[in-house]
Amino acid sequence: MNQPVTFHAPRRATMPAVPVRWTATDVLELFELPFADLLFRAQTVHREHFDANAIQLSTLLSIKTGGCPEDCAYCPQAAQYDTGVDAEALMPLAEVLEAAAAARAAGATRFCMGAAWRSPKPRHLAKVAEMVKGVKALGLETCVTLGMLAPGQAEELKDAGLDYYNHNLDTSPEFYGSIITTRVYEDRLETLERVREAGVKVCCGGIVGLGESQADRAALIAQLANLSPAPESVPINELVRVEGTPRARQAAIDPFEFVRTIAVARITMPTSMVRLSAGRERMDEALQALCFMAGANSIFYGDRLLVTKNPQAVRDRALLDRLGMRSEGAEALGA
Ligand code: SAM
Ligand code: DTB
Ligand code: SF4
Numbered sequence: 001m002n003q004p005v006t007f008h009a010p011r012r013a014t015m016p017a018v019p020v021r022w023t024a025t026d027v028l029e030l031f032e033l034p035f036a037d038l039l040f041r042a043q044t045v046h047r048e049h050f051d052a053n054a055i056q057l058s059t060l061l062s063i064k065t066g067g068c069p070e071d072c073a074y075c076p077q078a079a080q081y082d083t084g085v086d087a088e089a090l091m092p093l094a095e096v097l098e099a100a101a102a103a104r105a106a107g108a109t110r111f112c113m114g115a116a117w118r119s120p121k122p123r124h125l126a127k128v129a130e131m132v133k134g135v136k137a138l139g140l141e142t143c144v145t146l147g148m149l150a151p152g153q154a155e156e157l158k159d160a161g162l163d164y165y166n167h168n169l170d171t172s173p174e175f176y177g178s179i180i181t182t183r184v185y186e187d188r189l190e191t192l193e194r195v196r197e198a199g200v201k202v203c204c205g206g207i208v209g210l211g212e213s214q215a216d217r218a219a220l221i222a223q224l225a226n227l228s229p230a231p232e233s234v235p236i237n238e239l240v241r242v243e244g245t246p247r248a249r250q251a252a253i254d255p256f257e258f259v260r261t262i263a264v265a266r267i268t269m270p271t272s273m274v275r276l277s278a279g280r281e282r283m284d285e286a287l288q289a290l291c292f293m294a295g296a297n298s299i300f301y302g303d304r305l306l307v308t309k310n311p312q313a314v315r316d317r318a319l320l321d322r323l324g325m326r327s328e329g330a331e332a333l334g335a
Pocket of ligand 1: 145148166237241
């Protein structure tokens with residue numbers, strides 16, 4: 001990594017209308033740049049497309065917790081791991097709307113509802129559609145993450161007013177089988193296609209620190225960047241190591257490597273929102289500031305992610321304030 005690295009531009013198409021394709025090797029070359037050069041490139045790209053001092057705030061709510069039949073090795077909500085997370089029923093509409101109103105009052109602009117399902121049943125989807133309608137009526141952007149979608153389900157959500165569907169690729173195609181065996185990469189890509197075809201915006205990212213190699217991280221970013229178009233939102237999660245999951249004892253990733261992943265996502269997906277997602281609870285403020293300098297321009301905001309902790313909202317507001325950064329919904333910052 002100390003060797004000077006020649007950067008090869010991605011194989012740009014000659015016709016401007018054809019989107020840029022990134023090979024995993026192109027992306028790996030970005031990862032291998034000296035840290036300061038990589039950050040400079042990421043910042044340059046970031047400032048071409050965004051206000052570098054603005055951060056978007058999304059609040060998460062687990063509307064259906066635990067008892068999931070899938071075997072994602074990182075997930076505290078998988079029924080087969082003993083993590084102390086009990087299976088609950090789908091949350092009543094009124095409770096969801098109460099949480100959404102509180103999130104809006106605290107300054108969030110997007111409300112993301114997550115369910116621990118492999119895929120939603122039709123009767124469940126109808127209830128989630130009601131939640132989407134209600135949250136949208138509060139003036140918030142809406143996002144849901146419900147697992148794999150069957151034909152027609154993305155359209156049903158779109159009709160209810162859904163803005164974004166979150167469905168992560170999580171890791172590289174090559175490493176995927178070591179993390180999840182109950183569904184394949186193709187399944188994930190198929191759901192993403194259904195979401196796109198329904199006219200719902202795509203929120204799709206991954207997890208860093210699962211034990212994958214740098215080449216795997218590069219391959220994940222290449223997969224995301226080559227989606228056509230690239231996802232509008234790209235959550236980059238650091239693994240939250242939860243007792244009882246197969247990845248509970250995973251060694252933590254080098255913090256600079258995490259920052260590199262953010263920077264590479266920013267460079268390869270210049271107009272996407274890149275979200276510094278799970279894992280902030282264990283990051284100090286300097287590291288989070290580096291992530292913002294690398295091009296992250298969104299965070300999960302609120303004291304909880306789905307079932308694990310997130311930094312307290314009051315601390316996040318203080319951090320943004322110290323950095324002279326503004327959030328969308330900044331008028332609520334003093335609240
Ligand atoms: N069940 C649905 C699915 O898997 O698509 C939706 C909810 S699932 C919890 C949403 C995402 O949360 C996963 O794709 C994964 O990227 C992320 N996630 C879950 N557990 C995590 C953990 N321990 N650390 C970091 N990210 C995690
Ligand atoms: C995403 O990429 N990260 C969020 C959201 N999309 C749904 C979930 C993070 C979950 C972290 C562990 C937990 O609290 O369950
Ligand atoms: Fe289930 Fe989603 Fe957790 Fe996988 S990540 S076990 S699909 S809730």
